[in-house]
Amino acid sequence: MIKNISNLGDAALYCDFGTEVNKQINSEVIKYFNSIREKNIRGINNLTPSYNKLIISFDLKVTNFKEIKNEIEKLSESETQKIINKNLEIPVCCDASFSLDIERLEKKLNLNKDEILENFFNQEFFCYMTGFIAGMPFLGDLSEKMRAQRLETPRVKVPKGSVGMTEQFANIYTFESPGGWNIIGNTPLEVFQSSKEEEPNLVNPGDTVKFKQISLEEYKNYNE
Amino acid sequence: MSNNFFKILRAGVNTTFQDKGRNNLYHIGIPFSGAMDNRNYLLANKLAGNKLDSPVIEFAYQGPLLKFYGDKINIVITGDVVFKLKQQDKEFDGNCYETYQLENEDEINILSTNKSVYGYLAISGTFDLKLQWGSCSINTKANIGSNEGKKLESEQEIKISKLNENINKKKIDYLNSKIENIRIMKGTNFDYFSEKGKKDFLEKEFTVSKLSDRMGMRLEGPKIENIVNTNIKSEGLLKGVIQVPADGNPIIMLSDHGTIGGYPKIAVVASVDYDRLVQISPGSKIKFKEIELSDAETLFKLYEMETQNLLSQI
Numbered sequence: 001m002i003k004n005i006s007n008l009g010d011a012a013l014y015c016d017f018g019t020e021v022n023k024q025i026n027s028e029v030i031k032y033f034n035s036i037r038e039k040n041i042r043g044i045n046n047l048t049p050s051y052n053k054l055i056i057s058f059d060l061k062v063t064n065f066k067e068i069k070n071e072i073e074k075l076s077e078s079e080t081q082k083i084i085n086k087n088l089e090i091p092v093c094c095d096a097s098f099s100l101d102i103e104r105l106e107k108k109l110n111l112n113k114d115e116i117l118e119n120f121f122n123q124e125f126f127c128y129m130t131g132f133i134a135g136m137p138f139l140g141d142l143s144e145k146m147r148a149q150r151l152e153t154p155r156v157k158v159p160k161g162s163v164g165m166t167e168q169f170a171n172i173y174t175f176e177s178p179g180g181w182n183i184i185g186n187t188p189l190e191v192f193q194s195s196k197e198e199e200p201n202l203v204n205p206g207d208t209v210k211f212k213q214i215s216l217e218e219y220k221n222y223n224e
Numbered sequence: 225m226s227n228n229f230f231k232i233l234r235a236g237v238n239t240t241f242q243d244k245g246r247n248n249l250y251h252i253g254i255p256f257s258g259a260m261d262n263r264n265y266l267l268a269n270k271l272a273g274n275k276l277d278s279p280v281i282e283f284a285y286q287g288p289l290l291k292f293y294g295d296k297i298n299i300v301i302t303g304d305v306v307f308k309l310k311q312q313d314k315e316f317d318g319n320c321y322e323t324y325q326l327e328n329e330d331e332i333n334i335l336s337t338n339k340s341v342y343g344y345l346a347i348s349g350t351f352d353l354k355l356q357w358g359s360c361s362i363n364t365k366a367n368i369g370s371n372e373g374k375k376l377e378s379e380q381e382i383k384i385s386k387l388n389e390n391i392n393k394k395k396i397d398y399l400n401s402k403i404e405n406i407r408i409m410k411g412t413n414f415d416y417f418s419e420k421g422k423k424d425f426l427e428k429e430f431t432v433s434k435l436s437d438r439m440g441m442r443l444e445g446p447k448i449e450n451i452v453n454t455n456i457k458s459e460g461l462l463k464g465v466i467q468v469p470a471d472g473n474p475i476i477m478l479s480d481h482g483t484i485g486g487y488p489k490i491a492v493v494a495s496v497d498y499d500r501l502v503q504i505s506p507g508s509k510i511k512f513k514e515i516e517l518s519d520a521e522t523l524f525k526l527y528e529m530e531t532q533n534l535l536s537q538i
Binding site for chain 2: 006007008009010011012014019021033045046047048049050051052053054055057060061064065129130131132133134135136138174175177192194197200201204205
């Protein structure tokens, strides 16, 4: 349920679903996201679901805060049941040339490389949201013992395909970008393809993801 | 395809194709993009005799030097821009908001924006561009849009697929107003900041940093002190949102912003001031002024009426 709706500037609604980050609250956000998209409410021109917030942007030339707020409040529970998701497997190579921060993680987590990778590849992830850069999925939740802070000084360039960890989340850099996550490997999969306008993102909010470790050999042959 | 094209003899600092931008893609991590200064974008298209949502060339600071090859074409520059035209052997200064007819091998040399940032070049015709999600707008950070998502380079050719039939001379008298006071509304994390921090934010002057681009405008001035948490759980961003990271220096999100961010939102710029905000050049001073939502809505309506009124005069 939306706990509170406020304005974020004059052209957006800020829907607050709570302060915690968990699958249940995020699923509520995604249900609202899907149902608002389906309703095609006049004037709404963007939706940004995140862990526990949904931001609804609108065109101030055709509508306003009050009108959109009324529309959102009218959405009943039954209309927000829809949730579409898929299960994905994403190959990741953890060759030393890709796992840029594994030594840092060994120190910070007090685990050795094998233990870190075992934990990482044995769990299932849930996609909370995508964004920051196009198509980047925010995946959770890493167990308590796998949680490390961001790098003190972010990298200027994180290679495309890098798979990173920060706090309870994992992500994938869909293209080269600055970033501060702890990089443990790299995927040969195209996680974002701007040429596919209908479905540019491989991973979408609500999807579940399992990572599968592959060798450098398999990585190199992957796209051949 | 027509045989009309421009050859880029000098590309300029940040020259891209832009239009109205793309909607409904925040959730996959793609911002609106589009022309930074919407009013000047619309005026350029209207003067060139195009549909208002047609692609134009946007440039920042120093613009391109272009040589035209082909039949007759009208061009127009909007913004506060210094430029020259070269026709046969004569060279002369051009005026913004006034169309000029170019013939084969004429040149247009966009020297600089005057105490502003962005300017626009529209042609009486259609650029031959690939659209993505219905928009040509180039987002260089994500390599999305026409020209493979990259800014224009010297030696490139800009192809024109179609010329408009009617190319009457058009002009309008318009003077870009400059502002120093940016009107804002409190953001969702306004109370994360100390009393002094809030007071400084609303009362002190800030300087626009050189590290400003289509993604964001960084400000320097009094450090805004955070007393709650310098991070929030990552959530959506919008153009105009003012974030304050741990170093206390505000950053205003602009049209190519990252779609998700984890810094507290101290305020949001009122839509009415967005076009003029983006034109404030590095080194200039700005101040914020708080207004209520209802005032922001009214002011935007008036601004929009003014824009429509200008367009109807062309």
